[in-house]
Amino acid sequence: MKKDLSTEEKIKAAAKEVFISKGFSGCSTREIAKASGMNVALVNYYFRSKSELFKLVFHGAMEDFVNSMVNVFSSDAPLEQKIRLVIEAEYDFLSTHPELPAFIVNEMSREEGCQIDTTFFDKILSTGIFDECTKAFEEGRMRKIDMANLTLLIMSNCDFPFMSKNLMKAVHKISDEELNERLIAHKEIVIEMLITYLFPQKTNK
Amino acid sequence: MKKDLSTEEKIKAAAKEVFISKGFSGCSTREIAKASGMNVALVNYYFRSKSELFKLVFHGAMEDFVNSMVNVFSSDAPLEQKIRLVIEAEYDFLSTHPELPAFIVNEMSREEGCQIDTTFFDKILSTGIFDECTKAFEEGRMRKIDMANLTLLIMSNCDFPFMSKNLMKAVHKISDEELNERLIAHKEIVIEMLITYLFPQKTNK
DNA sequence: GTCTATATCGTGATAGAC
DNA sequence: GTCTATCACGATATAGAC
Numbered sequence: 001m002k003k004d005l006s007t008e009e010k011i012k013a014a015a016k017e018v019f020i021s022k023g024f025s026g027c028s029t030r031e032i033a034k035a036s037g038m039n040v041a042l043v044n045y046y047f048r049s050k051s052e053l054f055k056l057v058f059h060g061a062m063e064d065f066v067n068s069m070v071n072v073f074s075s076d077a078p079l080e081q082k083i084r085l086v087i088e089a090e091y092d093f094l095s096t097h098p099e100l101p102a103f104i105v106n107e108m109s110r111e112e113g114c115q116i117d118t119t120f121f122d123k124i125l126s127t128g129i130f131d132e133c134t135k136a137f138e139e140g141r142m143r144k145i146d147m148a149n150l151t152l153l154i155m156s157n158c159d160f161p162f163m164s165k166n167l168m169k170a171v172h173k174i175s176d177e178e179l180n181e182r183l184i185a186h187k188e189i190v191i192e193m194l195i196t197y198l199f200p201q202k203t204n205k
Numbered sequence: 206m207k208k209d210l211s212t213e214e215k216i217k218a219a220a221k222e223v224f225i226s227k228g229f230s231g232c233s234t235r236e237i238a239k240a241s242g243m244n245v246a247l248v249n250y251y252f253r254s255k256s257e258l259f260k261l262v263f264h265g266a267m268e269d270f271v272n273s274m275v276n277v278f279s280s281d282a283p284l285e286q287k288i289r290l291v292i293e294a295e296y297d298f299l300s301t302h303p304e305l306p307a308f309i310v311n312e313m314s315r316e317e318g319c320q321i322d323t324t325f326f327d328k329i330l331s332t333g334i335f336d337e338c339t340k341a342f343e344e345g346r347m348r349k350i351d352m353a354n355l356t357l358l359i360m361s362n363c364d365f366p367f368m369s370k371n372l373m374k375a376v377h378k379i380s381d382e383e384l385n386e387r388l389i390a391h392k393e394i395v396i397e398m399l400i401t402y403l404f405p406q407k408t409n410k
Numbered sequence: 411g412t413c414t415a416t417a418t419c420g421t422g423a424t425a426g427a428c
Numbered sequence: 429g430t431c432t433a434t435c436a437c438g439a440t441a442t443a444g445a446c
Contacts, residue, residue: 148379152391156362156366157361160364167309167310168357185351212412235440253441
């Protein structure tokens with residue numbers, strides 16, 4: 001099923017894998033070529049340069065990353081439910097893409113890299129989620145909080161656990177399996193903690 | 206005051222700065238040499254190789270990182286107060302070392318790098334903080350939670366906000382100054398949220 | 411200890427045959 | 429489109445003069 005991709009697609013798929021797991025400066029064009037079963041000349045033939053290929057991959061990663069949240073925010077569920085669902089969606093999404101948050105956070109911190117196309121983030125704004133929160137403050141249905149802080153709360157508790165897998169394994173001397181069990185449990189912890197904090201009037205549990 | 210360091214110290218200081226901000230594969234020996242005002246030959250004269258120098262820097266970073274927590278856990282404050290204090294200490298520490306968590310998390314994910322000396326983490330264990338928590342569960346003074354999940358809660362909410370500075374600035378289109386204000390506010394949010402979650406019987410305000 | 415010069419290799423990118 | 433061969437450069441590391 002994956003065998004009859006075009007050369008261009010094969011290279012792009014390999015680049016995605018290699019870039020995401022090793023970062024821009026952690027890998028070479030040759031490595032990507034080898035991973036795709038092609039050679040360096042072809043990589044540059046289709047994508048002009050390592051940087052150009054990277055931009056494509058990075059933008060794709062940003063899109064996936066943002067969409068996993070936008071899908072939930074665009075739904076017509078009530079606000080509290082949206083928060084629950086976005087955490088669930090993030091944990092589900094990151095279970096299959098655990099390297100994505102580290103990739104995005106790191107590459108955004110490279111000076112050379114990623115004069116970022118902020119259009120991606122506008123998609124979040126355009127779901128109206130922030131307005132919805134503001135309205136909820138005013139009606140006393142939700143704790144008043146700055147939107148940057150809300151974003152931080154959600155992303156910290158969803159993304160960091162996947163970014164710190166190796167650190168956690170070392171600190172607690174646990175296996176991959178044990179860690180994955182902890183992550184599954186963590187989802188519920190995070191949901192309860194955040195919902196209780198953000199919607200304090202409700203009796204949660 | 207910093208002018209009359211020995212050559213060795215000057216190189217190590219420059220290496221620390223460069224490695225922490227760009228990562229092992231994001232910089233060259235030449236860059237470190239230049240940043241220290243020395244040349245490549247001297248770097249290798251004192252430290253044998255880029256990798257050896259990196260190990261020194263990484264271990265130093267790990268030590269700083271762990272100590273910022275150990276200091277609090279070793280105190281004789283009551284448990285709830287320790288949790289409060291460790292969050293405060295982390296935010297204070299990271300305000301002056303914002304790049305440290307990303308550095309550690311990233312370099313721990315490099316395959317080549319960091320067959321990590323887990324001794325560092327034993328220092329946390331040896332403070333008895335985990336035993337203290339277990340005792341608190343049994344006496345019903347604290348919510349029962351796996352230690353890996355507790356570590357995740359604290360680290361997620363302390364480290365991620367500093368790791369994601371560039372991402373946050375892009376998402377919310379804010380300046381460094383505004384972001385720093387958000388981080389200061391975030392410390393209090395995190396303290397209240399975590400304490401309320403972990404010690405639910407108390408009335409936290 | 412400190413420097414210049416150099417050896418050796420890997421990198422990104424391209425030229426040119428097919 | 430795809431390949432081999434190659435270029436120009438920067439990387440790590442060291443030799444050897446001072």
